[in-house]
Each structure stands twice: as C-alpha cells, then as structure tokens.
Amino acid sequence: MSQPPPFQRFLNEHRECVWRFLVSSVGPVEAEDCFQETFISAMRAYPRLRQGSNLRAWVLTIAHRKALDAHRARARRAVPTGEPAELERPQPDGRSCAPNGEEGLWEAVRGLPDRQRSAVALRFIGDLPHRDIAAAIGCSEEAARRSLHEGLSRLRRELAA
Amino acid sequence: MSDEIERLLRRGPGEQGAQTDARAASQRLVARMLSEDLADVTYASVDSPFGAMHAAVTHKGLVRLAFPEEDPESMLEQLARRISPRILSAPARLDPLRRELEEYFQGRRRRFEVPLDWSLIGPFARRVLRRTADIPYGGSLSYAEVAAEAGSPRGARAAGNALGSNPIPILIPCHRVLRAGGALGGYGGGLQRKRLLLELEGALTPPLAG
Numbered sequence: 097m098s099q100p101p102p103f104q105r106f107l108n109e110h111r112e113c114v115w116r117f118l119v120s121s122v123g124p125v126e127a128e129d130c131f132q133e134t135f136i137s138a139m140r141a142y143p144r145l146r147q148g149s150n151l152r153a154w155v156l157t158i159a160h161r162k163a164l165d166a167h168r169a170r171a172r173r174a175v176p177t178g179e180p181a182e183l184e185r186p187q188p189d190g191r192s193c194a195p196n197g198e199e200g201l202w203e204a205v206r207g208l209p210d211r212q213r214s215a216v217a218l219r220f221i222g223d224l225p226h227r228d229i230a231a232a233i234g235c236s237e238e239a240a241r242r243s244l245h246e247g248l249s250r251l252r253r254e255l256a257a
Numbered sequence: 258m259s260d261e262i263e264r265l266l267r268r269g270p271g272e273q274g275a276q277t278d279a280r281a282a283s284q285r286l287v288a289r290m291l292s293e294d295l296a297d298v299t300y301a302s303v304d305s306p307f308g309a310m311h312a313a314v315t316h317k318g319l320v321r322l323a324f325p326e327e328d329p330e331s332m333l334e335q336l337a338r339r340i341s342p343r344i345l346s347a348p349a350r351l352d353p354l355r356r357e358l359e360e361y362f363q364g365r366r367r368r369f370e371v372p373l374d375w376s377l378i379g380p381f382a383r384r385v386l387r388r389t390a391d392i393p394y395g396g397s398l399s400y401a402e403v404a405a406e407a408g409s410p411r412g413a414r415a416a417g418n419a420l421g422s423n424p425i426p427i428l429i430p431c432h433r434v435l436r437a438g439g440a441l442g443g444y445g446g447g448l449q450r451k452r453l454l455l456e457l458e459g460a461l462t463p464p465l466a467g
Contacts, residue, residue, distance in 0.1 A: 099334075099337055099338050099342060100337070100342045101334070101337065101342065102298075102333040102334065102336070102337045102342060102344035103296070103342055103343050103344050103345060104287075104300075104333075104344055104345050104346050105330075105333070107283055107286070107287070107345075108283070111279045111280070111282070111283040112275060112276055112279040112280075114279075115275060115278060115279035115282060116269040116270060116271075116275050116279070119269075119270045119271060119275070119278075120266075120269060120270045124270075124271065124278075127282075128282060128285075131282050131283075131286065132282075132285070132286050132289060135283075135286050135290075136286075136289075136290065136293075136295070139290060139295050139296075139343060140295070142342055142343055143341055143342055143343060198265060198270075201262065201265055201266070202270045205266070216266065220263065220266035220267050220269075221266070221267075221269050221270075248262070248263070251262055252262060255262065
C-alpha cells in the first residue's frame, strides 16, 4: 500500500469496530465524544501515515488513548465526592439497571483497572494480536499477555460472585 | 463459564444496535469534520441524462467529473494519490454543480459558473484545455486549431490525447473539438454523448449528424 485509502472508506471500514471498542471501554454515553475525537485525530494525522500501516491497529490505538483520557477525566470528576470509579452511571436506555447478565459484564469490563480493561477490549473487541495490544498500550508483549490474563481472571471472579 | 465470558466479550456490547449506532455516529462525525473544514476533497454523485456521474471538489473548485461507467472507487484512489487522502462524502457540497448541470441539460444555461480546480491537469494539457475552455457554447474548433493555438509542438494528435485525458468533461467542453472536416473525432465519454452535447448546444443538427 503506497497510500492510505480515501478517508471515507477507512471510516466506513473501521467505524463499527471503533464504536464497539469504545462502548465496551467507556460506555454508550461517552463513546460518542471519544468516537469523534478518535477519528478527528486520525483525520489530522492521516496524510502523514507511514506506508503499509495496519490501519485497524492504528485507529484502535488512538481510540484506546481517547478512552483512557475519558476514564481519567471521570476519575478526576469523581474524586471530590469520593465515588468509586466503577460506580454504575445511569444509562439513558436503562440497560445498566440489570445487576447481572450481559450488561453486568460490560459494567465489570469498564470497572477494570486501565491496563487490564484496555487489554481485554483490544483483544476481544478489537481482535488485535498481543503484539499490537502491547504497542497500543505501550508495554512489552509479555506485560500485555499478563494484563489480559489478569483482566479475564478478575471478570470471572466478579461475575461468578 | 470462562468460555461463556470470552464468547460474550468477542460478540461485543449492544450487538443489535452497534452497526446502526456506529453509522449514525459516523454521520455526525462527517458533518463536524466538514464544518471544521478538515476534508481536502469531498465527493458525491450528481444526476445527469447520462446517469449518475461522480464529482469531486476541493477548496479551489470542481476537480473531477466522471462518467457513470467509471469506477468511483478508482476515481477516489486517484484523488487520494494526486491530491490528498483526506476525502469525505458530502452530497450538499455538489448542489451548485447539480443546479448548473440541470439547467445546462435543459438548454437554459450556456456557461458554467462553478469554479474549477485544474490541479489534475499537467502543463501541456492545461494549455490545450484552457484554449478549449474558451470555445463558446454552440461553437467548435478543430484538433489542429486547438493544437496550434495552444502552441502544441506535437500537433493535433498530442492535443487529442490531452483532450482525452480531460478530468472535468462537459465543464471543460472538450466535446467542442472536432476533426478538420467536421467529423466528430473521439470522446472519452463515448461518441454518442459527444453528439448529444453538440446537438443540445445547436452545434450539430440531428439529421446531419453522423
């Protein structure tokens, strides 16, 4: 590939994957802003993209950073009131009211520590190999494997409880 | 249990709605990108009696108009390569062109006013097509005349090639260039269309055309 494809095609091909990744990572409400920030950053950097870049891994890396920003901003907002970070936020469609089941799983994913949450979402929603997950998070491949394993273990514990 | 969790994770959140939600979010995103002027090229299809043509505009103006049978994807790839990959679909940006084309095909417009972007046209072709753009509605020139006036050192054949590579047909009226004896010559969009355009402009009377 000597040139990235027309941006509209890139957006059409990756929007659903990025959207799912963000919903799993920050929830449906904050996903909207993160989605826009992700693709606007991608658009700005797009003409300087290196030849042969893996576009999906690239855009998921950007989405991962935007999701992290959203989590950190939320944690900062939560500090004065002493709310735990994983406190369930009310969702407009009321789906989060279900204490367990599928929505319970996503609440649990959103409540994972940053690195575990990123590893789980990049692996299962983004379908990225460990090497790309490590590059996105900025850690070794071994550390990425470990975070993924710890995240899954924690989800199993929490959902079994 | 662990397989069940991995299966649910793999399926992702909001299975049913995700596709629709992602499409709606990307439409809002494109609207924002256009309002913040982040796209270098925008495109859409525009209707014509020949069928749906594919058009692309830059900040300078209309840069490309492709006949219906041309592959819009390869048109976009060419634009990504030659101009910029920051390309978005934006049907509303083509409204002025749509209006002018409609008026033209109804015989109510003799001159196009939408600005043109000549970026895809090389220096030699530019001389030929600039001269061509000056041929008035209803008029015509021969390949040799255009070549001579454009200072073409390689004559009518080179001018013909330049005309054949016209990226903005109809608006740069390469259909107004004919063979010296009045025969139609060639046309990138097919001779039938050249004849139809010349008849529309009254440069060719239908019974004599041929």
